Amino acid sequence: xxxxxxxxxxxxxxxxxxxxxxxxxxxxxxxxxxxxxxxxxxxxxxxxxxxxxxxxxxxxxxxxxxxxxxxxxxxxxxxxxxxxxxxxxxxxxxxxxxxxxxxxxxxxxxxxxxxxxxxxxxxxxxxxxxxxxxxxxxxxxxxxxxxxxxxxxxxxxxxxxxxxxxxxxxxxxxxxxxxxxxxxxxxxxxxxxxxxxxxxxxxx
Ligand SMILES: CC(C)(COP(=O)(O)OP(=O)(O)OC[C@H]1O[C@@H](n2cnc3c(N)ncnc32)[C@H](O)[C@@H]1O)[C@@H](O)C(=O)NCCC(=O)NCCS
Ligand SMILES: Nc1ncnc2c1ncn2[C@@H]1O[C@H](COP(=O)(O)OP(=O)(O)OP(=O)(O)O)[C@@H](O)[C@H]1O
Numbered sequence: 001x002x003x004x005x006x007x008x009x010x011x012x013x014x015x016x017x018x019x020x021x022x023x024x025x026x027x028x029x030x031x032x033x034x035x036x037x038x039x040x041x042x043x044x045x046x047x048x049x050x051x052x053x054x055x056x057x058x059x060x061x062x063x064x065x066x067x068x069x070x071x072x073x074x075x076x077x078x079x080x081x082x083x084x085x086x087x088x089x090x091x092x093x094x095x096x097x098x099x100x101x102x103x104x105x106x107x108x109x110x111x112x113x114x115x116x117x118x119x120x121x122x123x124x125x126x127x128x129x130x131x132x133x134x135x136x137x138x139x140x141x142x143x144x145x146x147x148x149x150x151x152x153x154x155x156x157x158x159x160x161x162x163x164x165x166x167x168x169x170x171x172x173x174x175x176x177x178x179x180x181x182x183x184x185x186x187x188x189x190x191x192x193x194x195x196x197x198x199x200x201x202x203x204x
Contacts, residue, residue, distance in 0.1 A: 001101065002108040003124060004194055007116035008131035009163050010156050011142035013176035013183065017131050018112040020184055024191070027101050028110040034093040035086055039063040048085045053078075066147050073155045087119065108195060117161050117169060127194045129187070130170035132163055133177035 006021070006028070008014045018028045038045035041061035049056065049063055053071055058064040072079040094111065101109045113121050122128050133141075142153050167173050172190040176183050 001098070001106060002126050002194060003098075004108060004110045004191070005116045005122055005125035005128040006110050006112045006131070007114060007122075007128065007166065007170075008176075009138065009160050009166065010114075010153070011138045011145075012133055012163070013131040013174075014112055014114060016176070016180075017129070017174060017183065017187060018110070020187055021110050021191070024188070026108060026110050026191070027097075027106055028112050029094050029097040031090050031094070031111070031113040031115075034090045036065075037093075038086060038089055039065060039068070045085055045089055049082065052081055052085070069152070073152055073159075076159075079159070108191070115160070117166055118159075122169065127171040127190075128169065129172045129174055129190055130163075130166045131174045131176050131183075132167055133175065135163075137177045138163075 006014060006017060008017075015030075015032075018030060022028050037043055039049065039062055040046075043062060046061070046063055049068070053068060056064050056068045056071060068082070072082050098109065111121065111125065113119070116122055116125075116128065139153070142148055143150070172186075172193070174183055174186045174190065
């Protein structure tokens with residue numbers, strides 16, 4: 001089975017690209033969605049997170065992610081403790097997804113992982129796609145989101161590998177600042193090329 005990693009910095013267009021790939025019929029595992037499930041009411045990480053951060057419960061019985069973000073994005077040690085709870089569980093969810101796809105004999109699957117390079121996840125991928133847009137667009141997109149502000153944006157950016165480095169490490173770069181149509185064509189071309197030469201690990 002061919003494993004394709006999809007990544008990119010905050011606001012670069014990962015979720016949009018993941019949606020487009022699903023529309024093309026490809027199975028996509030979304031690490032962010034796995035985190036959301038873990039922190040939702042009844043989620044496996046709710047109790048361990050509350051043991052560390054007792055004041056981030058939401059009324060429905062899950063975790064208030066905005067409050068949790070406010071606790072961890074300015075505090076590296078706290079973020080590290082949170083990652084130690086979540087990352088092993090996200091990996092387990094991914095293994096489960098891959099086993100199900102292997103049983104269905106899927107030829108190619110996509111792993112949508114915001115921190116793919118930061119966590120060494122690219123090593124298990126046959127190819128990596130990075131979504132990228134110019135910094136001014138990234139900034140405009142992110143600062144337009146509810147609950148986002150300059151300091152939070154900077155603090156998140158500082159914890160991610162710079163876009164330039166991601167582009168250098170990836171086999172395929174999908175620009176998302178030149179219109180949806182252009183991005184979709186690039187995505188399709190990348191998938192075609194990967195299917196044609198699955199084991200090629202270019203620029204590595
Ligand atoms: C702190 C949390 C609850 C905030 O949730 P919220 O829904 O408000 O924000 P969201 O998840 O969309 O994150 C906003 C941006 O921060 C980035 N980000 C999230 N976690 C991290 C991290 N550990 N390091 C660097 N950037 C991160 C995301 O990629 C995104 O671009 C959540 O981000 C979280 O649980 N993070 C730790 C788990 C993690 O590492 N997730 C990344 C994918 S596995
Ligand atoms: N290919 C594209 N062309 C034009 N606009 C795009 C494209 N991709 C994404 N956008 C716009 O950019 C914004 C951010 O996109 P998206 O939510 O997909 O980013 P993301 O990388 O998933 O963000 P995060 O890392 O914060 O979760 C959205 O408003 C989206 O409409």
